Amino acid sequence: MFDEKVIEMILEGIRDTLYMTLVSTLIGYILGLPLGIILHVTGAEGLKPNKAVYKVIDVICNIIRSIPFLILLILLIPFTRAIVGQSYGSTATIVPLVICAAPYIARVVESSLNEVDSGVVEAARAMGASNAQIVFKVLLVEARTSLVTGATITTGLLLGYSAMSGTVGGGGLGDIAVRYGYYRWQTDIMIVTVVLLIVIFQIIQNLGTRLALRLDHRKK
DSSP, X not given: OOOHHHHHHHHHHHHHHHHHHHHHHHHHHHHHHHHHHHHHHHSTTSSSOOHHHHHHHHHHHHHHHHXXXXXXXXXXXXXXXXXHSOSSSHHHHHHHHHHHHHHHHHHHHHHXXXXXXXXXXXXHHHTTOOHHHIIIIIIHHHTHHHHHHHHHHHHHHHHHHHHHGGGGTOOHHHHHIIIIIIXXXXXXXXXXXXXXXXXXXXXXXXXHHHHHHHHOGGGO
């Protein structure tokens, strides 16, 4: 059953799954990290409270996060086709993954920054630090452990979403599991893809946990 063609297909599935997960996480953080910082800064107890700005971003994040990923994936088909020229495959799946991830990342970042001891921020202010310096040299540094933990959780979440996209031809291991496990009832191939997804998830989780522990100054 596992001939050379099947093995090659599974290896391509692993590659596509990692490609979708890692690229969408990276682009998601490029968009979500600034949004999270803005949410914290403009919040009621932020460095520069601004109820209007906070409310707009807050509503947008809540709306997108309230839509189940599979439905969002379908809703964004015209937009995805306009961006990458097609609505199926691993590259096309990155578009909805990023749109789904960015608001989630923004919330994770906001939560991490909110956990920073206000006394540290006040001390930086007393030393004459600007808001930008406080954000980049105090808040992000103090919250680095929580941020890494959040990035690990986000990457694992996107791994699961990338597999879910296989139901509509998203590519990767999820696509293989659906095509062979659901449509063709080849349970052995489906089990292999599930095991591989579990292994990839565990690797991501372990790497993220180790990095978070290494960056945690409280453990030193």
